[in-house]
Amino acid sequence: MSDAASPDPSATEASDAALMSRIHAxxxxxxxxLYERHLAAARTLARHLIGADAAEDVVQDAFAKVLDMLRRGGGPRSGFRPYLLTAxxxxxxxxYRGERRLQSTDQIEMYDPGVPFVDPALEGLERSMIVRAFRSLPERWQTVLWHTEIEGARPAEVAPLLGLTPNGVAALAYRAREGLRQAYLQMHLPTTDPAAAPLDEECRATLDKMGSYVRGGLSRRESRPVGRHLDDCERCKAIYAELTVINSALRDVIGPLFLGAATTAYVGAAKGGSVFGGVLGRWRRLPKRRQALGAGAAAALAALVGLALVLMSGSEPIQPTPRPPAHSPSPAPPQSAPDPKPPAAQPPPAVTPPVPRDTPSSRSPAPGADPETDPAPEPGAHPVPTPSPSANPPAVQPPARLTVRIGxxxxxxxxxxxxxAISVGNDGAGLSxxxxxxxxxxxxxxxAGGPTGRDAALFTKRHAPGDGWHCRPGASRVRCTRAPLPPGAVTTAYLHVDVDAAAPYDTPPAATVTSDGEDAAEARAPHxxxxxxxxxxFAADGNLRVVHAGNAxxxxxxxxxxxxxxVRREGExxxxDRWRMRRLDRDGSNATRTSSAARVRLPRRPEVLWxxxxxxATARADGPVTLELRPPGGSYRTIRATEVSRGRLPSGPxxxxxxxxxxxxxQYGGGVWWGADPPLRTGVARYAGWALVVVAASPDAPHQQAMVLDTLGARRAPALGPGLRRRLDAPVGGLFTGARPGRVGAVTWEGDADLPGDRLLLDGRPLVPTSGDRDPRNVLDGSADGAIDSELSFGIDVDVFPAFLRRAGTVAFTTGRDACLPGVLTVAGPFPG
Known part of the structure; x- marks a missing residue:
């Protein structure tokens, strides 16, 4: 059997494992x-899970996620196909979850075939003994069983994927099947559980020989006592019957874990026939004695096979179901039902199959053993546990399932x-x-706050994290706590932080979330x-709108x-730069020398969050920097800047x-707001202006995350232009739901309508503003949302750009011949919750 572990010397194609090793390197x-080899399989599954129109997008997204994991050194080592299908x-x-406002993890590790994606309907399968035995096998054995037993491929078809000869694949599959039988037998061996019923000597001897007996590897003399024992022992008879069809059951049990409701359709497409035809055919080819023994265990397998049939029936994709809103009140924990009256005693069933324990066992090869060539060890002689049945099982609390994202x-x-930001969701059916x-x-x-470190009792946070979270710093972490989370809800905490001038690069924040000390969920930020x-x-999520308004x-x-x-945006x-700029004064008041107005359009029934x-302006602005601001129906009041950044453009400071x-x-809400009398200078190539940016919650607004980014924290303003830097990149990762429409807003100073080359790029794609000339090649064209009495706002741009947002995207300001000063960037996009 050594050829199973030897590569095919005539093969011209590298195996899947070799290709993945090259990617890891x-x-x-x-x-x-890899893409070409497995594209057809991925398309087949996607088309049975979702409509054909969306299948191609799903396939491309899945390949991208798997590539990302492989590039980071993770992912499978040989079993690429099951891993891809899980993705x-x-x-x-x-x-579907995005449409239901469910929170999903951005951790690609969740696609790992060691922990395949399982929805609640399949949790019983995940805990079954066959699944636990399958997962305990070496990955290469799992791979060959997937291709030969589940997909029904011939050894010659599998050989290129594993880099073996067809005979080598057949031998490897044989050893894998033997290893699966031995692992399955191992699941029936007793543990240290004191409640486990002991095995007698005959059962021990029979279980030791069961694997060889199933495959016909015992001599006639050795087979007789095993056969006699199986005639008399219902427990061992049930185990034997399960072993006779364990390989066929792989398709019914392991298949749904990776393929879901499309198992029948996918396997049928892969084989060109019915998935159950092979199972029934193998059963009919068994000797009559084995068929009779297997019939005695039919009841033990009925529930498992029935569940597989239900899961695999139909080809319609899973339909989304309504979920409670993120801010709905937390339901009270369900009360335990009173113990029912014990039922009358019933005669024991003819067959009592062993019940698997909930904790999966993990097996690894013995030190020095080669999992590719050494079969799994024979089980030792230990008693088989038999859990004590309970006449009155307690009411089961539906489980919570936590997900976490951080960025x-x-x-x-x-x-x-x-x-x-750290976002926690409850994808389970019960209260956390x-x-x-x-x-x-x-x-x-x-x-960010007062004293930190171990003296946390003195800590006073600068900003509340929001949504019921309470956070305090520790020696090397921030610990945040919150009340239980209802099923379907998502909650987000926003931690304001300070970054040291010497902070090292490239160590991302990470989070671990637990519920009552259990159900840990972990996540790591991309940057x-x-x-x-x-x-x-500022950042928040909910039913939000971001409003921009300003004027020159x-x-x-x-x-x-x-x-x-x-001024009418006409001419050349x-x-x-072509005019001697003078003060604009439109408010009719002798108390101001310079003034302009802008209309702030808030949504209906707004709650102003920020x-x-x-x-x-073009000015040195020594001393306090102020602006006079007049709200709708109010009077001017002096607003003093809390932060000021200074720089230099070709026109001056x-x-x-x-x-x-x-x-x-x-207090005053939307309407016409006035700005007046900041420090400024008049003359050729001068500019001055103001802008309001408002984040408001409203029942009419979409559910999204909103962020406000600006350059005011920098000691020197990041000017762009000839002789200066030509590009400023702004990552806007946040916690957005990927690949959805959103809006980007920008406040930029000193743009010129007749100097082309100013662009705003999202992941390299130019954005088009909703106002002004709407030229993606020159977006800084003197257009300001909300500006009153002026179509051209000289040197001031307050623009909104429709955008197709992606997770971990980047907005870039670029310039050609013009000089400009990026000021504010806002991003609002769909957020799960």
């Missing part, structure tokens, strides 16, 4: 061959504040216990501290020829200022 070209099935389910909102940048989340922040990143990007100032505070002299046309002088006022005006916007 960094050779991505090997993935193309296909999980991708289909995640699409930096925007970017964590050295020497600037930021936000780390109290939640405890341990968040490991990167080195040099601390939870840690980064060299570039925009930090987050300088304009051309209207008495000059061509000025009025430029739509550029503050509002920020930004302003910028510039600044950006920020102040939190949430309480003011909550």
């Amino acid at each position: 960094g050779d991505m070209s090997a993935y193309a061959e 296909v099935r999980r991708t289909v389910y995640d699409r 930096a909102v925007g970017a964590l940048v050295r020497d600037q504040p930021g936000i780390v 216990g109290d939640l405890v989340a341990d968040v490991a922040l990167p080195p040099g990143v601390t939870y 840690g501290v980064m060299r570039d990007g925009l930090p987050a100032r 505070l300088l304009t051309c002299e209207h008495s000059r020829s061509g000025c009025r046309r430029a 002088r739509r550029d503050n 509002a920020g006022l930004y302003w910028s 510039v600044y950006q200022a920020f102040a939190d005006v949430t309480s003011l916007v909550r």
Whole structure:
């Protein structure tokens, strides 16, 4: 049998295992061959799980997820097909979950075939003895059993995938089947459970020989006592009957774990025939004595096969079911039902099959053993456990199933504040216990507030994490707690952090969440501290809208020829570099020298969560930086900047200022707002302007996550242009649901309508604004949402861009001939919950 472990010397194609080894070593070209080999199988499964129109997208997403895992050194070593099919099935389910606002993990490790994706309907199969025995085998044995027993492929078809000769595949499959029988027998051996019923000597001797007896490997003399014992012992008879059909049962039991409800259709497509035809044919070919013995165990297998039939019947994809909203009140824990009256005694059944224990066993080869060539060891002589039946089983609490995601909102940048978001969902059917989340922040990143470290009693957080979470720092982590989470709900905590000026790069935050000390779920963010990007100032999720409005505070002299046309966005002088800019004063008040208005359009019945006022101008702005702000129906009040960043453009020194005006916007709401009299300079190529950015909750708004990123935390404003940097990348990972429509907003200073080359790119794709010239090749064209009395806002851009968001995306500001100052970036996109 040594040829089973030897490669085919005539083979010209590398095996799946060899190709994956090349990918682990960094050779991505090997993935193309894996793609071609397994594309048809992935398409077959996807088309039976979801409509043909969406199947191709599912297949591509699944291949991308598997490649990502392989690139990171994870994933399978030889069993590529089952791993890929698990990824296909999980991708289909995640699409339905997204429509039901369910939270799904961004951890590709969940596709690992060692823990295949199992929905609640299959949990009984997952705990069955056959599944536990199958998973205990070496991965190469699992792979050959999948292709030969479940897909029904011939050894010649499997040989290229394993890099063996057809004879080598047949020999390897033989050893794998023997190993499965031995592993299955091992599941029946007793443990240290004191309640386990002991085996007598005859049962021990019979179980020791059962594997050889099933395959006809015993001599006639050795077979007689085994046969006599099976005639008299119902327990051993049931085990024997199960072993005779264990390989056929693989397709009925293991198949649904990876293929779900499409098992019958997929296997039929793979074999070109009925999946049950092979099972019945093998049964009919058994000797009459074995058929009679197997009939005695039919009751023991009826429930298992019946469940497989139900799971595999029909080809319709699983339909989404309604789930409670994320903010619904937590239901009370279900009360245990009173113990029913004990039923009258019933005669024992003819066959009492062993009941598997809930804890799966994991077997590994003995030290020095070769799992490819050494068969599994024969079981020792131990008694078989028989659990004591309970006449009055307690009511079972439906289980909770926690999922967790974590990521930096925007970017964590050295020497600037930021936000780390952690989202926890309950995908189970029952109420969770109290939640405890341990968040490991990167080195040099601390939870923002007062004293930290072990002296946490003195800690005063700078911002509440929200949604019922309570967080405090520890010696090397942040511990957050929350009340139980109802089934179907999602909750998010936003941790405001400070990043040290010397914080190391590339160590991502991680989180572990437990419910009453059990059901741990873990996640790791895709990025840690980064060299570039925009930090987050605010983030939230819910039924939200992000509103932008602003206007310029300088304009051309209207008495000059061509000025009025430029203001109407006409002519060829739509550029503050071509005019001597003067103050714009529209409020009719003698108390102000410079003023302009913008309409803030809040949604119906808004709850203002956050509002920020930004302003910028060409000026040195020494001393306090202020702006006069007048709300609808109110009077001007002086707003003093809490943060100011300064820089230089070709036109001279510039600044950006920020102040939190949430309480003011909550008080006055939407309508016409006025900005007036910031520090500014007039003259050629000057600019000045202001903008309001508001995040509001509303019942009419879509459920999404919103983030506000800006450059105000940097000591020096990141100017772009000739002689300066030409690009600024802003990661916008957050916790978005991937591949869904969203909106990107941007406030940018000193853009010129007649200087092309300014672009806003999302993952390399140009975005098109909803206002102004709507030219993706020149988006900084002096257009400001909400601006009143001016179609052209010289040097000020407040724009909104429809966008197709992806997880871990990047927005990039780029410029050609123009100089500009990126100010604010907002992103709002679908969020599960």
